[in-house]
Amino acid sequence: MNDAAMIKFLAILSAIIFFNVFFFWRGNIDMSESRTSLEAEVFRLERKRDELIRRNTDLERQNHRMELKLEHVEIQVRDLAQARKDRKHLPTIYFITPTKFRPEQKADLTRLGQTLVHIPNLFWIIVEDADEPSPLPRALLKRLNFASAYYIAVRTPEKMRMDASDPNWKLPRGVIQRNAALQYLRTNHRGLNKKSVVYFGDDDNVYDWRLFDEMRRIDKIGIWPVGIVGGLVVETPIVASNGSVIGFNSNWKPERPFPIDMAAFAINLSLIVQHPEAQFSFDVSRGYQESHFLTGLGLTRQDLEPKAEFCSKVYVWHTRTENSKLTRLDRRRVEEMALSDLEKDAVNEAGNEASNE
Amino acid sequence: MNDAAMIKFLAILSAIIFFNVFFFWRGNIDMSESRTSLEAEVFRLERKRDELIRRNTDLERQNHRMELKLEHVEIQVRDLAQARKDRKHLPTIYFITPTKFRPEQKADLTRLGQTLVHIPNLFWIIVEDADEPSPLPRALLKRLNFASAYYIAVRTPEKMRMDASDPNWKLPRGVIQRNAALQYLRTNHRGLNKKSVVYFGDDDNVYDWRLFDEMRRIDKIGIWPVGIVGGLVVETPIVASNGSVIGFNSNWKPERPFPIDMAAFAINLSLIVQHPEAQFSFDVSRGYQESHFLTGLGLTRQDLEPKAEFCSKVYVWHTRTENSKLTRLDRRRVEEMALSDLEKDAVNEAGNEASNE
The missing domain is CATH 3.90.550.10 (Spore Coat Polysaccharide Biosynthesis Protein SpsA; Chain A)
Incomplete structure (x- = not known):
């Protein structure tokens, strides 16, 4: 093997190694970046999850309160309705x-x-x-x-x-x-x-x-x-x-x-x-x-x-x-319905109301 | 440079390259594994998130329904209470x-x-x-x-x-x-x-x-x-x-x-x-x-x-x-309260009830 060939070989080998190492290194950087972003995504998702769980807990608590309230009010309404229903069946x-x-x-x-x-x-x-x-x-x-x-x-x-x-x-x-x-x-x-x-x-x-x-x-x-x-x-x-x-x-x-x-x-x-x-x-x-x-x-x-x-x-x-004990006059006026509107209202329905019936 | 030295050098270089490549490769495998598990975690979290969002939507819908129902019932109850309150202020x-x-x-x-x-x-x-x-x-x-x-x-x-x-x-x-x-x-x-x-x-x-x-x-x-x-x-x-x-x-x-x-x-x-x-x-x-x-x-x-x-x-x-128009006898019996329990109940309170007052 002559020196020139050896040097050529070494140069090629170095280049191969260099590119190899470079690509591995780049790959690592990419992968590391992707991992970082994945970790960030995981962190974000975990925060989102925790937030959703908190919101869920709130909603469930709220639901529970409303259920209790509704139950309470419904019992009142039901009792009233039941009373009415019971009465309806009389x-x-x-x-x-x-x-x-x-x-x-x-x-x-x-x-x-x-x-x-x-x-x-x-x-x-x-x-x-x-x-x-x-x-x-x-x-x-x-x-x-x-x-x-x-x-x-x-x-x-x-x-x-x-x-x-x-x-x-x-x-x-x-x-x-x-x-x-x-x-x-x-x-x-x-x-x-x-x-x-x-x-x-x-x-x-x-x-x-x-x-x-x-x-x-x-x-x-x-x-x-x-x-x-x-x-x-x-x-x-x-x-x-x-x-x-x-x-x-x-x-x-x-x-x-x-x-x-x-x-x-x-x-x-x-x-x-x-x-x-x-x-x-x-x-x-x-x-x-x-x-x-x-x-x-x-x-x-x-x-x-x-x-x-x-x-x-x-x-x-x-x-x-x-x-x-009406006076004789008033008794006759009642019999003949010869009465004022007010008097008619006392013993019957006054003219206007009657005609509206 | 003699051949022996060259071979020795090449062997060392190869070993270095080998280990270098090996470690990069291992690193890549680790990183790839970690990325896979991170991706799995992200997937899991995303599923969890979607599930929580669905649950949230359900709860919110449920809440909304209950709010409407409660509002409806409360309006009825309020009207009744208001009527009573209005009456109380008469x-x-x-x-x-x-x-x-x-x-x-x-x-x-x-x-x-x-x-x-x-x-x-x-x-x-x-x-x-x-x-x-x-x-x-x-x-x-x-x-x-x-x-x-x-x-x-x-x-x-x-x-x-x-x-x-x-x-x-x-x-x-x-x-x-x-x-x-x-x-x-x-x-x-x-x-x-x-x-x-x-x-x-x-x-x-x-x-x-x-x-x-x-x-x-x-x-x-x-x-x-x-x-x-x-x-x-x-x-x-x-x-x-x-x-x-x-x-x-x-x-x-x-x-x-x-x-x-x-x-x-x-x-x-x-x-x-x-x-x-x-x-x-x-x-x-x-x-x-x-x-x-x-x-x-x-x-x-x-x-x-x-x-x-x-x-x-x-x-x-x-x-x-x-x-x-009571008979004379009954009128006197009423005046003297010389009455049976039933008769007392007609004009007063019968003995038992009265003593319970």
């Missing part, structure tokens, strides 16, 4: 009120309406002894926002009408009106809840709200004491210790099948639907309306279901609103 | 009811209580003409859950008492009782809301709920028509087109300073506090109780603030509950 009470125009009618109906409007599932049927519908009951039902109510106007036949001077027991009252309400129920409410009940409630009696609780569980006929009626402090069924009705305390015509007042009982609607002929009548003796109707429904004393803690409580009173 | 109505035992008392008080209990911020003061407190009013207030009420028993002096057979106008009624209520208010409610009003409401009148809205904006004395009173269909102030009271339609003693019924007005409580001597009296002529009391408060006709749409509406009726 049997309907059809409260039939026969009424007739007189100076105190608006006062009495207003007071009764305000008593009934908060009773759940109460369907108020007002049947007025009138030739044609009058604005008063409709305006009252609308003003008090009755959820369910119906108004019927039907006139008592001429020969069965009483004069203002007649004693109120001279002729049976509300016969045509109660029958019209029964007819309405048989036609329009026959398919409903088997627990629905029908009650006849005059517009000037007093109804303790607890009476309506007693009406929700009646299979055939519920019965209870009535305060201040028939000359007695209380007219009541007599209940044996086994819970059955064994008599009545009425001392007026005690031989009647049911010697009780119209306010003393409520009947399951299905009985009324099943006995389409049962009704009130002008052709029965005084005091026999209740007995005539109840026997027409096929009921006997054995069917009576004593309510109001086995007839030991009074939840209804047969009160009467006194006839107002 | 001026208080002190409704003073003088009452006295009679067979119809429980019925009348029950009906009135059921009318009043849903009126917001109404403070019912029952003042009974009795020697000592009777269980009936307290049991009624408790049963109906009255939020604010007070019961006073104070007896009318012997010589001022009427017999059951006396006409109800023979002697002034409720004088001592109304004064006791005024005294109670002056002692216990003097510092309250300047808009509070005082109203005298008998237990057998009819109160349309709208009457109570009229009582919330009274500076001195609010006045309105009363239905069926004094022989008239309506007893009313006469209001000029400028809104001031220029007269009255009463035709009984129209010369009275205030020819109006007790049910026709409500007074700002502060007037009653400022005039501690103003009260009712046995020493005034029949029909002058209202005038005596109102002039005692320093009021003149110019102070009257006509309410109920400038006295064009009737929101209260002076009805009366008819005295029950």
Whole structure:
């Protein structure tokens, strides 16, 4: 090997080594740079991850707080809704009120309406002894926002009408009106809840709200004491210790099948639907309306279901609103409806309101 | 240079190059491995990040849904609470009811209580003409859950008492009782809301709920028509087109300073506090109780603030509950309270309940 060749060889070898080392070195630098950037990326991602985890924790905490809050509020809302739903499932009470125009009618109906409007599932049927519908009951039902109510106007036949001077027991009252309400129920409410009940409630009696609780569980006929009626402090069924009705305390015509007042009982609607002929009548003796109707429904004393803690409580009173002592002039003006707008508002609905109905 | 030295040199150089290359290569492998693991870490972190972002998005969506739901429910709850709060800020109505035992008392008080209990911020003061407190009013207030009420028993002096057979106008009624209520208010409610009003409401009148809205904006004395009173269909102030009271339609003693019924007005409580001597009296002529009391408060006709749409509406009726036609035996038994538990429940509170009060 000559020196020149050797030098040439060494130069080539050096160049190879140099490039080799250079490329390895460059590769290392690249790789080191890439590693640094990867490490930076890892660091960035780790920071991002930690940030996301913190945010997640916050969100989860927030969610948890909201869940608790929502649960709390929802329980309140649910309770309210449940109460309303529970009330919605209560049997309907059809409260039939026969009424007739007189100076105190608006006062009495207003007071009764305000008593009934908060009773759940109460369907108020007002049947007025009138030739044609009058604005008063409709305006009252609308003003008090009755959820369910119906108004019927039907006139008592001429020969069965009483004069203002007649004693109120001279002729049976509300016969045509109660029958019209029964007819309405048989036609329009026959398919409903088997627990629905029908009650006849005059517009000037007093109804303790607890009476309506007693009406929700009646299979055939519920019965209870009535305060201040028939000359007695209380007219009541007599209940044996086994819970059955064994008599009545009425001392007026005690031989009647049911010697009780119209306010003393409520009947399951299905009985009324099943006995389409049962009704009130002008052709029965005084005091026999209740007995005539109840026997027409096929009921006997054995069917009576004593309510109001086995007839030991009074939840209804047969009160009467006194006839107002109007001057003769005012009485005639009321009869002729020759009244000022204000006076009309006292006994009826004032002209404007009425025409808006 | 000899060959041996050259070979030695080349061997050393080769070794150096070899180790150099080897270490570079190892370094590269290490670095490459570290880069791979870093890349894996980056990949893992990126997956984790994506997962966290998804979870975050879910949580944020969930949060948003809950926020909407909560907002919705809170609006409902807020409205209810606001309604209650608004009601809480209404001026208080002190409704003073003088009452006295009679067979119809429980019925009348029950009906009135059921009318009043849903009126917001109404403070019912029952003042009974009795020697000592009777269980009936307290049991009624408790049963109906009255939020604010007070019961006073104070007896009318012997010589001022009427017999059951006396006409109800023979002697002034409720004088001592109304004064006791005024005294109670002056002692216990003097510092309250300047808009509070005082109203005298008998237990057998009819109160349309709208009457109570009229009582919330009274500076001195609010006045309105009363239905069926004094022989008239309506007893009313006469209001000029400028809104001031220029007269009255009463035709009984129209010369009275205030020819109006007790049910026709409500007074700002502060007037009653400022005039501690103003009260009712046995020493005034029949029909002058209202005038005596109102002039005692320093009021003149110019102070009257006509309410109920400038006295064009009737929101209260002076009805009366008819005295029950009890048999003579039952009437005596009621007077002597020689009654069965059921009868006691009709006119009072039955023994057991009373003793639990």
